[in-house]
Amino acid sequence: MLSVNKGNDPLLKRPFSIHQFCNGDIKILYRVVGKGTEILSNCSEGSTLEALGPLGNKFPAPSKKKRIILVAGGMGVAPLFYLAEKLKKRGPVFFYGARTADEVLLVSGLRSLGIIPTISTDDGSLGKKGNIISVLNKSMLQGPESCENLILYACGPEPMLRALSRLSNKLNIPCNVSVEQHMACGIGTCLGCIVKTHKGHKRVCREGPVFRSDDIVWD
């Protein structure tokens, strides 16, 4: 979590995923969506920010036999790019959905990892038109043999994760999702960032942000 200023407004730290970690530097990829990210975007090089982390869990490593599918929606690409980098030797398949072509990032970065992402946009301005979960379903998951030995990793908006969870449940594919929630403390005490699971409320900052999609109760 990052504190974007020293004053009282905004008051709380902002949670971010780690986009890259190299040579001791942590890189964070974000889109300006509100006051916090607006202030952050105006920070000059060399500014000092208070940071707390890393917090919570991580994507579980896939077993050796598994074929890996990564699914990113919008800014969910930030942590999935990092995961793709870590798993590049395993030749992961990358599905990437966004609203418009402007919001599709890191395509060349993925290419340099040897990954050609399958892209879809809501308006069809890049890649296929429509949502990425139906693109994934139609292009890869037809017939029982095609679903064998797969493992899914995803990060993106809740409707996308919900649709992916429904699909992976139906096809019996293990699926790990990184979820978002409003957060105050980041260390498990405020109980603000809970997600409903079949084993009760879990804290995104502590037990998450990565959950098995079939553990989550999707309303």
Added chain:
Amino acid sequence: MNVSMKRNIDLSVKIGTLKLKNPVMTASGTFGYGDEYSEFVDIHKLGAVVVKGLSLKPKEGNPPPRIVETPSGMLNAIGLQNIGIDAFVKRKLPYLREVRAKVIANFFGDSVGEYVQAAEKLSAADGIHALEMNISCPNKQEGWIVFGTDPRVAYEVVSAVRKATTLPLIVKLSPNVTDIAAMARTAEDAGADALSLINTLTGMAIDIRNGKPKLANTVGGLSGPAIRPVAVRMVYECYRKVKIPIIGMGGILSADDVIEFMLAGAAAVAVGTGNFINPRITMDILGELKIYMKSQGIHAVSRLTGGAHC
């Protein structure tokens, strides 16, 4: 160097019979059960740890979203999620005993009977030094009246709990009332040993893009520096009307804020939302407080209490 500068500073305060090594406590619901903060804070250095509000049975709390940031503050509608008194005593209290923490157990109930049972259970446990009762929740057995907003109901529940415990009894008042001093007097008359002022102010925020409340629970409790002036005023007002000590809280982020509350009449303070912003904030505040006292030549911090009333 004058005499006062040579003497050591004295941070200790008294809340009735409860002696604290310093006036800085943690506010209930912002410090978990203490163990979560162990990597940031020397728990035994705190005046006291007020633990997350406990009920007889575990409580799941509200659905998300539970928190929303507002100007210089935040709204929360956690819904009193907690592990229940039995689990607290078994799983959390041993740690607090081990680190020699001064433990104040915050608790609540859905009825007078539940409050009494909760107080009895907590009083029987080893390692709890005082009780703080949250009366900002509704009486589910009698018309859902919030205990802390009706003097008759508040008197009934506080006096019932008073009979059920010999531990120092702190009553945490709701600020969502017309006359806070009248509620303070009610709690005092019912046998409270001290008051905590203030709980969160009821508020709400609406998402103008979809026209819906931002919290799943529609309304929530406002905390943070946004409420500090309201809290300081309430402490000031109650200090004039009651004889029992007051623990001040509401948006404390620095030693300056601690001093402000003490001058208004607080004998001790609790840091709440500040723990979320900076997990080490209580230790930082204690450091700042010592520097302030040295620079001002103040020997005993307790001398600050009520200073603004002269």
